[in-house]
Amino acid sequence: MAPKSRKKKAHAKTLTCYCNVCPEESVDNEKCETRPGGSCFASVRGIYNSTTNEYDVEYEYGCMPPEQSGGLLQCRGSLYLAGQNIKCCDSGEFCNQNMELEFQAPSTTPSPSDTQQIDQFSYNQLALLLSLGVCAILFLIIVLVVLVTYRRRETKRKQVCLLESGHSSHLSPLNDLFEQSSGSGSGLPLLVQRTIAKQIQLEKSVGRGRYGEVWLAKWREEPVAVKVFFTTEEASWFRETEIYQTVLMRHENILGFIAADISGTGSYTRMFLITDYHENGSLHDYLQMHVISPRSLQELAHSLTAGLAHLHMEIFSKPGKPAISHRDIKSRNILVKRNGQCAIADFGLAVKYNSELDEIHIAPNTRVGTRRYMAPEVLDESLNPTQFESFKLADIYSVGLVFWEMARRCVTTIPGTKSTACEDYALPYHDMVPSDPSFEDMYDVVCTQKIRPPIPERWQDEEILQVLSKIMVECWHPKPTARLTALRIKKSLSKIQTDGSGHIV
Incomplete structure (x- = not known):
């Protein structure tokens, strides 16, 4: 080698x-x-x-x-x-000059067959994951629906069991029944309402009007009020029941609705409306029997407008509440609660308004309200029934007259003395029209002569009466659009402060 x-x-x-x-x-x-x-x-x-x-x-x-x-x-x-x-x-000189060279780019991508296999695998994985996800969501939805349905049925079953049970010691009070209800604010389930209606025991009549009669009754030893409608007032019963069962209707200054029922034979029908019972009775009766302090006047006036503001307000939610106009505001349709606040009652003439559909639901009712409290535009028939605001502004006129009734019974101290003064109770226009005035009587006073109830000078000596006097004048303004809204009145009255003795400070 x-x-x-x-x-x-x-x-x-x-x-x-x-x-x-x-x-x-x-x-x-x-x-x-x-x-x-x-x-x-x-x-x-x-x-x-x-x-x-x-x-x-x-x-x-x-x-x-x-x-x-x-x-x-x-x-x-x-x-x-x-x-x-x-x-x-190394074959000779310049042997490299004419060499043939070919460049092939290096590739990190898989071959077409491998790519197809990988794509198919990824697609199958994604489809599997999506299927599992959809199945899981559907399963959760089904479980939630079952749970909600079961809970509602159990609640109703317990309510009915409590109502039908003979052991009074196990009964829930009415407030508990409302707390156990669906929470929509539209009242108790119909089955529960009918069960309550069958167990009511009427005790004594406490009032009578053109629509029917009001009774003090007992349900499981709890006092309730029962309005028994005349057979000719079926439309009023249907309308009032419909209004009370409106979603989100419940409010501390609106009469608490409990149940409604209708029963009878082909020739005789009884229609019941069961509500909270307030022993003080109507504001009309209360003011005849009591004089009130400035503090009490503020509480009555503020709570009345709070209830009316809630009634007039449309609530945009799911579910929502339509705007409602009362159309028959007067002192007989306002109750006085034990805490000194007002509760608005009697919705047989009420009007509902849905802004989304721009629809006004006027009940087919022959009643036209109370002439003494009718606004000028109602008396002269210039109210536009296609504009819901017209109905609300007519309510405000009536509220101004109710304020006047309240203010007359408010006690004030005579300047420079220790004596007090207040007026006797009286209805608006009591000295200008008969006790049951006609349309012509009211039209002549309110529209032709443009007279409004007088404001005594002594009202200028107390702040709440001063404020309320100004509000009254704006409430009964002949031009509807110049009147205040219920919410504006509520805010004005809430700003007035009182001391511990009930005097405005």
């Missing part, structure tokens, strides 16, 4: 090669000479351009070092080395 090696070294020669990347010692810029045993090479490589997302191809020609220096090892390696295709030659 040694002689052979020495022979090869003896015949080692240099080559002249074509170069475009020539060494510094090269004399000519297009050729170079190899060292003994070296070779010529040609290479092609691609440099990735991230801007164009393609490879820029570069060709290189030059001299390769001898094998002892590691040069030929590159030529004997893989066809591609780090993205570079290299070919070497």
Whole structure:
């Protein structure tokens, strides 16, 4: 082996090669000479351009070092080395100049068959996950519906069981029944209402009007009021029941509704409306029997407008409450609660308004309200029934007259003395029209003569009476659009402060 090696070294020669990347010692810029045993090479490589997302191809020609220096090892390696295709030659001068080189870009993407398999796998995974997700959501919805339905049925079942149970010690009071109801604010379930109505025990008559008669009654030893309608007032019963069962109707200054029922034979029908019972009776009766302090006057007036503001207000929610106009505000239709606040009652003439549909629901009722409290635009028939605001402003006129009734019974101290003064109770226009005035009587006073109830001078000596006097004048203004809103009146009255003795401060 040694002689052979020495022979090869003896015949080692240099080559002249074509170069475009020539060494510094090269004399000519297009050729170079190899060292003994070296070779010529040609290479092609691609440099990735991230801007164009393609490879820029570069060709290189030059001299390769001898094998002892590691040069030929590159030529004997893989066809591609780090993205570079290299070919070497030692067959003669400039043997590398016309070598054919082909660049193939390295690829990290899988073959088409692999890609299809991966895409199909990903699609199947995604479809499976989506299916599982939809199934889970549907399952949760079904569970929630079942739970809600079960809970409501259990609540109703417990209510009926409590009502039908003979053990009074296990009975829930009416307030508990309302707390157990659906929470929509539209009253108790109909089955519970009918069960209560069958268990009512009438005790004594406490009032009578053109619609029927009001009785004090007992349900499981709890006092309730029962309005028994005349057979001719079926429309009023239907309307009042509908209004009371309106969603979100319940309010501390609106008479609390408990139940309604209708029963009878083909020739005789009884219609009941069961509500909270207030022993003080109507505001009309209360003012005849009592004088009131400035503090009490403020409480009565403020609570009345709070109830009316809630009635007039439309609540936008799911479910929501329509705006409602009472259309028969008077002192007989307002009850006085034990805490000294008012509760508005009698909704047989009420009007509902849905702003989304722009619909006014006027009940087919022959009653037209109370003439003494009718606004000028009602008396002269100029009220626009297609505009719901017209009904609300007519309510405000009536409220102004009720304020006048309250204010007359408010006691004030005569300046410079220790004596007190107040007027006797009287109805609005008591000294100008008969006890049961006709349309013509009221039209002549209110519309033709434009008379309004007088305001005594003593009312200027007490702040609440001063404020209420100004409110009254704006409430009964002949031009409806100049009147205040219930919410504005409520805010004005809530600003008045009183001291511990009941005097305004």
